[in-house]
Amino acid sequence: MELLQDRIKDNNNMCFGCSQANPIGLKLKFTLDGEICRTEFEAKEEHQGWNGYMHGGLIAALLDETMAWWLWFNDISIMTAEMTTRYSYGVPINTRLVVESWCEEVKRGRLYLMAGRIILPDGKVAVRANAKFMKTELK
Numbered sequence: 001m002e003l004l005q006d007r008i009k010d011n012n013n014m015c016f017g018c019s020q021a022n023p024i025g026l027k028l029k030f031t032l033d034g035e036i037c038r039t040e041f042e043a044k045e046e047h048q049g050w051n052g053y054m055h056g057g058l059i060a061a062l063l064d065e066t067m068a069w070w071l072w073f074n075d076i077s078i079m080t081a082e083m084t085t086r087y088s089y090g091v092p093i094n095t096r097l098v099v100e101s102w103c104e105e106v107k108r109g110r111l112y113l114m115a116g117r118i119i120l121p122d123g124k125v126a127v128r129a130n131a132k133f134m135k136t137e138l139k
């Protein structure tokens with residue numbers, strides 16, 4: 001398992017998902033474990049939608065970022081082109097969440113079909129996502 005994030009020297013990174021310097025960001029840290037990219041997150045009061053539950057837009061951001069990081073770990077610069085999110089259970093605040101992502105298919109060398117999920121402490125998959133990421137020349 002590799003904590004690549006600690007190798008990043010880009011002090012200008014203010015990404016809402018992964019920058020450690022963005023004061024209102026999620027400050028996520030990722031690992032790559034075989035073919036699975038993983039992070040952990042605990043939503044707080046300020047991340048709520050309905051009382052007691054995480055806001056759906058922020059849930060999507062968690063998944064988007066985790067799928068993007070799988071690609072980043074694999075040295076691929078991308079933009080999210082499309083994403084769908086299936087919310088099966090509310091995601092409670094003050095609860096340790098595991099977020100995972102993986103690559104399912106690469107089309108025409110440029111379109112990456114990714115998947116992700118959020119797992120609750122009891123093992124239930126609360127949310128699933130599928131997304132298309134397009135390789136770009138951003139790097």
Ligand SMILES: CCCCC/C=C\C/C=C\C/C=C\C/C=C\CCCC(=O)SCCNC(=O)CCNC(=O)[C@H](O)C(C)(C)COP(=O)(O)OP(=O)(O)OC[C@H]1O[C@@H](n2cnc3c(N)ncnc32)[C@H](O)[C@@H]1OP(=O)(O)O
Nearest residue numbers: 008010013014015064065068069072079080081082132134
């Ligand atoms: C990963 C974290 C890394 C962190 C590293 C740390 C430090 C670095 C510092 C800062 C950066 C930090 C973090 C930021 C990283 C990630 C955040 C998460 C990711 C995001 O949150 S990112 C934001 C949301 N995202 C956008 O803001 C995208 C806006 N958009 C575009 O930028 C373009 O739209 C683009 C690039 C998507 C495509 O543009 P394009 O010009 O390259 O391509 P084009 O449109 O010509 O399409 C070519 C062929 O793909 C087909 N095609 C297109 N779209 C398709 C789809 N959805 N499904 C199926 N096919 C599709 C066409 O139909 C055509 O097909 P054909 O060739 O047959 O005609």
